[in-house]
Amino acid sequence: MSSPAENRLISAFRFSPAAIISLAIILFWTAIAIIGPWIAPHSPGRIVDFDVFGPMSASFPAGSDYMGRDMLSRIIVGTRYTVGISVTATLIASFVGTFLGLFAAVSGGAVDSVLSRAMDTLISLPSTIFALVIVAGLGSSIPVLIGASAFLYTPGIYRVARAVALTIVVQDFVTAARARGEGKLYIMLREVLPNMLPPVLTDFGVRFVYIMLLISGLGFLGLGVQPPEVDWGTLVYENLAGVGLGAPAAFLPAFCVVSLALAVNLFLDSIGDRAKAGSSEL
Amino acid sequence: MNGKITELILKRIGVMFLTLWLVATLIFIASNLLPGDAATASLGQFATKETVEGLRSALGLDQPPLQRYFSWMAALVQGDAGISLVNKQPVIDQLLGRMSNTLFLAALTTAIAIPVALFIGVTSAIWRGSFYDRLVSGSSVLAMSTPEFMVATLIVFVFAVHLGWLPALANLNAASTLDLMKSLLMPVCVLVFIVVAQMARMIRAALISTLQSSYIEMSTLKGATRNRIVLRHAMPNALAPILNSTALALNSLLSGVVFVEIIFNYPGVARLMVDAVSTRDIPLVQACAMVFCSSYLILVTIADIFAIITNPRLRRGRAH
């Protein structure tokens, strides 16, 4: 027995090559993030090449960095930070945002207006700028990066979740539950939430990309993950001097960001049902 | 223009000021009240207790948080953004010169990006499903998956390093206008690219959702031409969401400008802010953040006011 949403997911897997390829890329990076430290050919901190900004070669497939360390190992190890921080922050933001949005939609009235007002204020914070303020105030550490990006993207998730929940809350089956005398928690979790899942999951992917770009951007500014730990953005920052030399070290980590972000976006696009109502003539 | 519209606009402006106040408060909280003391940070961990205490009282950090908040806010309202922790100069002096530079960059970008995004968004909505539309959608997904810094570093590598056509750094004191234009070409292009990708996608979506209305089918069945359907029937109704998405897309301009100023060494507020974050020069960070947040808020408010003015349902009151 499967719901229409599940059917849609399954048929997307079956028919769209774009979905299959993008899913493969997502799974690839997930696997690297998990097993990275065990498969890295060199210790990421060891200087192994006499050449700095070395080109791609058989012994150093991704070249070497500004100190002559193996880039492949550094990228592999960095995956864990970029993906880990982004996933954790997105999970927190999704959890909080969805729950608050659901709560506001089911409660209505003053609860809804106060919450929505507050979230509207937060949404008018330009994310990169405010992330800089937080880093200035607290210094940069992994918990601060996770907390800051979760905080900045919660309002967006709240908005989507609330909008979706509002369309569900007005439906008769929710009114029927209210008439039956069901409690608020039951209505939220059993009646409304299960029907919100497809858009909320899609939104999870969208926010993951935003958060990953934010984290990488902070890394690029030297305000993200701090050495000796590295993530993809920090790797670009370290090797920025290599741009002038065309060194792979300056570009490859950014390509990793693009590959994962693009895979997530394409995957969402290919499973998203883009119902094209209206006329075919337009 | 009637009373209802005026009332709504005034209300919207009121909301803007309220939001601005809340944003200022959040900036204060995020940069000030949380652990990690600006005095310790600015003097480094080897400073003696006495020097730290001295600086703390000079900065007013020994006062209770609430009092600090109020005096900061009071000063801010009068245009006093405090004293920089690093060079001990008034923050506002450093900010003013930089502000016009950033404003110049942003205005130039916006002036180019809005017409380009409108053109791309509208045409891809008209030819929905065509090769052109898929190309536009594909490129905007690619653009949205690419970090801003990568767009900038790639373009520098290609045009400045590899081809050597353009200078890698922006130089506002260039000898000739041509040199100035050459040095600004890349920064502006990068920003336009980032903003257009967001904006065109949102404009297309807003227009397409309007194209699914019954009155659009009706205009097709009245024999209207494709252009008439989109430009005359759909556009006026899509205007409000388009304006809104235009304003929201400017969020990407604000983050783009940070990376562009850093990579092209452009003397603007964003670079000042990033430097201030590295040195933990809190008053300067706060002031820069306020500049960005308030300009963003003002833009969003202007878009909303336009949407109110152009809303046909408000143009006249209900007759019945």
Added chain:
Amino acid sequence: MSQPFLRIKNLEICVPGAGGKPRPIVQDIELTLEKGQVLALIGESGSGKTTIALSMMGYARSGCSFTKGSVVVDGTNMLDLTFEQRRHLRGNKIAYIPQSAAASFNPAFRLIDQITESARIHGTMTRPEAAAKARALFAELGLPDPDRIGERYPHEVSGGQLQRMIAAMAMLNDPALIILDEPTTALDVTTQIEVLRAFKRMVQNHHATAVYVSHDLAVVAQMADKIAVLKDGTLQEVDETGHLLSSPSAAYTRELLAAAEPHERAKLGDTSSIRPLVEVRDLNAGYGAIKNNTATFPIVHDVSFDIAPGEIVGVIGESGSGKSTLARVLAGIHPASKGRMTIEGEDIGLQGKARSKERRQAVQMVFQMADTALNPAQTIHQLLRRPLDFYDIGDKSRRDARVFELMDLVQIPRSAAGRRPGELSGGQKQRVNLARAVAAEPKLLLCDEVTSALDTIVASSVLNLLTDLRHEFGLAMLFISHDLGTVSAICDQVMVMYRGRIVTKAAPQNLTHPPVSPYTEMLIRSVPQLRPGWLEEAEQGMPALREAVARL
């Protein structure tokens, strides 16, 4: 013999089906229409009637495509034309009147600009000429203040007026063919009769050739010379109106006619001597803040009534009459500002939110749209089991068995227990919806327009089920509907609501006997009847009634 004005031959229209293979939604359609005649396309939802009508403009909604056949209008095959050629005919030679004028007018422009637009598009008239013609059409269609009404925006004009204005838009270029697509379905009956009358006069005055799409046989009987009956995208029969109504040949047409005839269910008889089960007294309700027992925007005023055990009391009224608010108050979803309801002498508590579980259990509501009344994420079993668990009904171990008994009761196969509502038909969903309310073992069942979203034949079977339930359980029912036929068919007593008040309370057979409120009389007269000529007859004396109602 010359070519007929409209000839549809072997038409097939497909949508992409599973695996991208085209699936026909309309097939083997053969139709002809002579100039100056009106052809009706009748069928239930999904019968393909609108799809066929739109093919006459060479238009297919998104996803649909013409796969076979031809649609020849006045010598031109509409399916062979380029977009540009079709565009020149649309709104010019062939005009369309949609179901919802409210959605079909562009909210951004004044009505007159939209109505005269087709003259500008096709270059048939100058702007002043077109405006003058539009004003003449407004007057002809009986619109108030025809000289100035066009200056308004769509949201400033009522639904019935908008529907007539969109007809003026269609008539502007004197089209050779007019397609009317359920043009009165969105209207209340008392408004519908006015609009129908205006449309009929217009068609007659202009000797127009028209195609009238509807699901309502009685409406069609007034308008059409010829009726084509459709089911699941295929033609069942085509015949001249009088002949089709008196001697239908297709089985499906007979079914439709039978369902349209009110078929009386067993009634309870006189209940005045029985002690009422439910007593509602002096109920007032509305929206906004409640002060001194009055809401800021009062909707329901001083409603009192009794329901005996096993009795079905009908509430009939048009949109805005307050009938839905009444139901919501009784169901405990919306607070009353004043008044009380007792069941078996016990106060249920209509005001405030604190209604106890036991009292809620006693009153259950069946919602109008089974599509939205059942949580699409839950299985039928979960849906029916929840009231049993929530109200703690019966022994825990027996509850699964009880779910199956309930499914038997409403004639849903037991094998459907694991399915979700999306996998059931409309009628089945409404049965599950009923079963869920019955599962709670209520004393009073509120039925809010439970059959209005269903096709006639399915609706009829749901009504049978309701009648069975009341006999089996002695349930008291409040049956809310806008449809007089349905209400008379199953209710023992009928209350007519108008502007939040009950204006008439009588047994259904007595509704036509004076003294009743002029509103009741108007309502009853407005209900379309199958008999051709009813429309002209019903219009007699209507203006006087309307005035009397306006004075109420």
